[in-house]
Amino acid sequence: SQESVPAAFAVLEIAGGDPWLAAVISANLGGDTDTIGAIAAGMAGACAGFSRLPQEHINRLKGVDIAQVRALAADL
Secondary structure, three states: OOOHHHHHHHHHHHOOOOHHHHHHHHHOOOOOHHHHHHHHHHHHHHHHOHHHOOHHHHHHHHOOOHHHHHHHHHHO
């Protein structure tokens, strides 16, 4: 929606450039949360870099079996 870009910039400012926090804030806004989150977290990540993401979340994702994810997606 037309409010997504201004909302994403507001989230980016409130999150202080932290990509994870930007994603969490966006997810809890309501409305067009996926678009706002993609923009805000994407901009924050581009500026802050991969190292700014919480390592415990990265480690959790590394342990995911991609075949299981694909099977789940196919069932949807």
